[in-house]
Structure formats: structure tokens, C-alpha cells
Amino acid sequence: MFRTDEVKEIYEMMVRMRFFEEETLRLYNEALVTGSLHPYIGEEAIAATATHLMKDGDMLTSTHRGLGHCIACGVEFNPLMAELFGKATGIGGGKGGSMHIFDVEKGLLGTNGIVAGGTSIAVGAALNLKDIKNTDNIVFCFFGEGASNEGVTHESMNLASVWNLPVIFVCENNMYQVFTHEEVSCSVENIAERAKGYSMPGVTIDGNDIFELEKAYKKAIKRARAGEGPSFVECKTYRWGGHWPGDVHAYGGYRSTEEVDEWKRKCPIERLGKHVIKNGLAAEKELQEIKDKVSKEVDESISFATNSPEPDVSELMKHIFA
Amino acid sequence: MAKIKYSIAIRDALAEEMRRDADVFIMGEDIASFGGVFGCTLNLPEEFGLKRVRSTPISEAAFVGAGLGASISGARAVVELQYVDFILCAMDQLVNQTAKIHYMSNGKVEVPYTLRVQQGCGRGNGAQHAQNFESMFANVPGLKVVCPATPSDAKGLLKTAIRDNNPVVFCEHKMLYATRGEVPESDDFLIPFGVADIKRPGKDATVIATSYMVGKALEAAKKLEKEGIDVELIDPRTIVPLDLETICKSVEKTGRLVIVHETNEFGSFGAEIAFKVQSKVFNYLDAPIERICTSQVPMPYSRVLEDANVPTPERIIEAVKKVMYI
Numbered sequence: 001m002f003r004t005d006e007v008k009e010i011y012e013m014m015v016r017m018r019f020f021e022e023e024t025l026r027l028y029n030e031a032l033v034t035g036s037l038h039p040y041i042g043e044e045a046i047a048a049t050a051t052h053l054m055k056d057g058d059m060l061t062s063t064h065r066g067l068g069h070c071i072a073c074g075v076e077f078n079p080l081m082a083e084l085f086g087k088a089t090g091i092g093g094g095k096g097g098s099m100h101i102f103d104v105e106k107g108l109l110g111t112n113g114i115v116a117g118g119t120s121i122a123v124g125a126a127l128n129l130k131d132i133k134n135t136d137n138i139v140f141c142f143f144g145e146g147a148s149n150e151g152v153t154h155e156s157m158n159l160a161s162v163w164n165l166p167v168i169f170v171c172e173n174n175m176y177q178v179f180t181h182e183e184v185s186c187s188v189e190n191i192a193e194r195a196k197g198y199s200m201p202g203v204t205i206d207g208n209d210i211f212e213l214e215k216a217y218k219k220a221i222k223r224a225r226a227g228e229g230p231s232f233v234e235c236k237t238y239r240w241g242g243h244w245p246g247d248v249h250a251y252g253g254y255r256s257t258e259e260v261d262e263w264k265r266k267c268p269i270e271r272l273g274k275h276v277i278k279n280g281l282a283a284e285k286e287l288q289e290i291k292d293k294v295s296k297e298v299d300e301s302i303s304f305a306t307n308s309p310e311p312d313v314s315e316l317m318k319h320i321f322a
Numbered sequence: 323m324a325k326i327k328y329s330i331a332i333r334d335a336l337a338e339e340m341r342r343d344a345d346v347f348i349m350g351e352d353i354a355s356f357g358g359v360f361g362c363t364l365n366l367p368e369e370f371g372l373k374r375v376r377s378t379p380i381s382e383a384a385f386v387g388a389g390l391g392a393s394i395s396g397a398r399a400v401v402e403l404q405y406v407d408f409i410l411c412a413m414d415q416l417v418n419q420t421a422k423i424h425y426m427s428n429g430k431v432e433v434p435y436t437l438r439v440q441q442g443c444g445r446g447n448g449a450q451h452a453q454n455f456e457s458m459f460a461n462v463p464g465l466k467v468v469c470p471a472t473p474s475d476a477k478g479l480l481k482t483a484i485r486d487n488n489p490v491v492f493c494e495h496k497m498l499y500a501t502r503g504e505v506p507e508s509d510d511f512l513i514p515f516g517v518a519d520i521k522r523p524g525k526d527a528t529v530i531a532t533s534y535m536v537g538k539a540l541e542a543a544k545k546l547e548k549e550g551i552d553v554e555l556i557d558p559r560t561i562v563p564l565d566l567e568t569i570c571k572s573v574e575k576t577g578r579l580v581i582v583h584e585t586n587e588f589g590s591f592g593a594e595i596a597f598k599v600q601s602k603v604f605n606y607l608d609a610p611i612e613r614i615c616t617s618q619v620p621m622p623y624s625r626v627l628e629d630a631n632v633p634t635p636e637r638i639i640e641a642v643k644k645v646m647y648i
Binding site: 113120128155 | 344345347373374376378379381383384385386387388389390391392393394395396397399414415418419422423424425426427428429430431432433463464466487488
């Protein structure tokens, strides 16, 4: 089980994700952040625990709801916030936006504007790491229950299985594809049942509990590093907000207020905080210090983004080809 | 110089690049058995093993996307599509993902990825096995598009494609695999992209043709020569990047232009060349530009109908005479 320092690291990482995204929502309403934005708030434990277990050279593919994965990978706030502002100092020079963020050195093979867009990319990276580079590195492939209905997800699971590739398919099941509940979109009660069709182990766990995540991930990682093939981890979770900030039907529309409120009580950060204090791993004061530190860093990133220049128009036609 | 087949020239290019660089690997449907359907990977599994020469399941979306994942994580993937028509199952992976990553990452991520596709008419393969998509590929920012017409070009351009740090769609033609030609044997035989090949110098009219159409245009040029008409035949070899300079210089000399391609008419790369030529050298043109191509219709199965749809030397001759007002 995670050591105390590890638990605190994961706690801090989740706070980083939460505080950063809460500010992006405010900035979206002020039209400083524009276009598409899909908050990960409520789902933080899934990515924070995964990246904690990654070692140098491991990689991951993310989704349209990907800022959490980026932060978990270690992408810094300043270039990330500046990217959301569309500024020249953004991680993609303002050309990407929230759905197109890459940092291969940190293992981030991209957030993705296309649902299931990362699944085949994860398989290819795993092929390279295992069979071309001959390493024991692994690839985490994040996607939602909606993406589990995309054909390429099934093709990718089959490919990873027949080639014994070190991919960990992590289904972040937040129950809703935009406005539509999984009951009317998915043929199975638990998405992990689909793993059987591709001869890989599949488990369904509480995605808001870092210790359940730890157990499932460690098993999958061990199998992947040993060259025994892919695994499937379905994480039951919930997005607190709408599909995007302008989704006004998320609270009391297609989701009941009771359902949303109940899931908010299962907040992964609050749960871990309570666990930490109850078990004497840290004092309340120490957790507050973490929050204050992160909050300050988020504020600084907003100043950085605000004060950064817009991209020069001459950038338009640059970087089409290497 | 040895005369070898187009398919073997491709095989040799793959082998040389795999020997040169351990990051290069190839995959595609059935390629690790008997050299694949068109023999382009003959004997490669024996030399390089099944990790670097791998047959894939029939999962175009997954393996085209996997080629991308491998490429951006540090490999140099060469993926074969048995028929270009199947790319339509993987357009997200090619267009949304592969083509755009370099741009979206502001130049930070490079995509050294070659996608070999087999395309073209000539065997009665019908509407879903005989298409030509180079115009469609060329319409996507971020893809380089190559259309080799000879064994020598196939080898030199494929080696360049594999060494390129961008996604390259390498369009091979099913009717060319068995054709033979002289091919340099040097490991360093590379043909740069964006350099057209003047197949035949001439002074009366410029004809542009690519891939299988180069042979048809050469045949037309030979017949026209007997009638005293001197055609300059240019093969751009790469659609993206396009050697517009060589084309425009030729038009400045001849004043007349006929464009021949096998890809469908509407919005084709031929239309784009015509637009660019008129905007650059309008004053040199002595006649409206002509274009000979497949019509805006699915490819029919009947050989009679297929032949009626595909450019022939006769149609090219007619077009050359038209721009010369003969």
C-alpha cells in the first residue's frame, strides 16, 4: 500500500488538478478561455494515481477531458494556462487548445478532440516501447465509457491482446456521454466485461478511491512490464459539472440534483483528506498549506497567461511540416 | 544497372532503410507471408524478424493509428494498406490525428511515418478496390503525397519518405508492381521530394502526368511525335510538395498545358495545378488548360466501362491537339 509520502503526493496532485480546473471554468465564463473545455473535476483520483505509478519512459494517451491527465503528467501550470488563453507562450503556442496538448518527454501523447482518438495511438506506442525499443515501459490509455462504444477501441484492444502489448486500458466511466446515460448507450452493465472478448483481465473499481486504484493498477502494471499483455481497469466515477461549461442541463436536467449531490459527497480529494487526518498521516494544517501553495501557483499562471502576448499572425503557416 | 520490378524496388528500399535504422519497422495486412499480396515485402521477415515485419489483423483504424503512436513515441513506422480504399476506415487516424500533431504541438512533436497505399484502376476491381485518393490526401494540411511512376522513383522516393520526419502517404499503383526498370543499387540513392522529372523534353505542349498515367502519356507523346508534335512530359512525382517552378517554366516555353491523372475530376490536384499555373503564368498561355481524368463517377466493374472512364493515350492525344487548335 502507498506510503504516507506517496499518499500526500497524490493528494497534492489531485488538488493541483482541481484548483486549476475550477479557475478555468471561471475564466471560461469571463470568455478569457474559449472554445471547447471539458472539466475533469470529480475524476482526479484516476489520473493522479496512474501517473504516480508511472516510471521514466512510460507514456499515456488522454482524451477531450484531458487537463487532469496533463497536470498529472507534470505539465506546468504556466504554459498550460497560457495555451487555454490561446497565447504565444502556451504549450502549443496557442495552436492546440485544451483538446490538443502534447508533451512527449513527459509521456503525454496528447489530449484528443476525437472520442477514442487515443486508443490506437496507445497501442502503437506500446508496440514501439516493447518490440522496437525492447524496454519494459508501459502505456496508460485513458478513455470514457462513451469511447468504449467506438470501433477503434475494440480494434485497439484486440491488437494489444494479440501482440501482448503493455497497454493499460483505463475506462473512466462517468456514466454520461454528453447528455446520454450509459444504460441506453452501452450493451453491458460494467464496461470491463468487454475485456473478456479480448482475452485480457478486466476489473471494475471505485475510481474515486486511490487505494482501489493502486491495487488494480499495480496488478496491471506488473503484467504489462512482464510482457504478459494488456489489462482493462474500469473506474466508476462522475463528472461534477456539465460536459462543457455551457451545459446547463447537467444539474437537474439529464441528471437529477440528488444524483449529482450524492457523487459530490464521494469527492476523491475530500475522501483522501479525511483518510489522511483520521490515520494521522498529516495534520489538517499541512493539507491547508498544500491548498494554499497550489492556489497561489494557479493565480500566478493566470497572471502569466494574461500578461503573455498573442501569437504573431506570421505563426499561422508555421509548423505544418517538420 | 539491374532492371528490377517496381515491387522489388519497394522491397529493396524497405530492406535498406531497416538495415540502416533499427527504429524502422513495417506492418500491414498479410505482409509477413509470401511478401504480401503484391510481393513488396518478399523475404523481409526472414531477415528482420516478425517484430519488425508484422502482419496485422484487418483493423485499419487500429493499425494506422498504431503506426502514429509508434512514430511519435520514437519509432519510424512504415504501414502498408493493401488497398487505398481501406484508408476510409482509418480517416480519423490519418486526418484528425497523424496530419495535425506537428502543427497542434507547435512543432514540438515530429511524425516520421510512411503510409504505403496501393491504388488505381486497370484490373476491373470495381468501386471499392480501384480508387485513387491522392487528391483527397493532398487536400489535408500536414500530409506529404508521393506518386512514383517507375521502379527507380519508387525506390528513391520511398527511402526519402522513410527518412522524412513528416507523415508521407506513398501512393503505389497496382498496374505498376510488375513493370521493370533500371534502379541504382546504392544505399544512398535518394530522390528529393518536390523535384519533378522531365520524362521527355519538348517544345509544343506540356503534359503533366503521375503514376500509371505517365506511361499512357509517354505512349501518346510517341504517337504525336510521328505527327510532328513535340510534347514535353513532366512527372511531378510528389503532389505535396509540388514542383510548380518546373511546371511553370515548361508552360512558359510551350504555352499549352494538358494535365492527366487517374483521380476523380471534382476538386482534383489537376484542378489545383491548373489554378496555380494560370495565376503564375497566365500571359504565357496560348490556350485554355485541358485536364484528362476519371469522371465524377464510382469506378464501374465492367472492363468496357472502366476503360471508358480511365484516361487513354487516345484521349491524351485528343487533348494535346485541342490545346494546339489542331
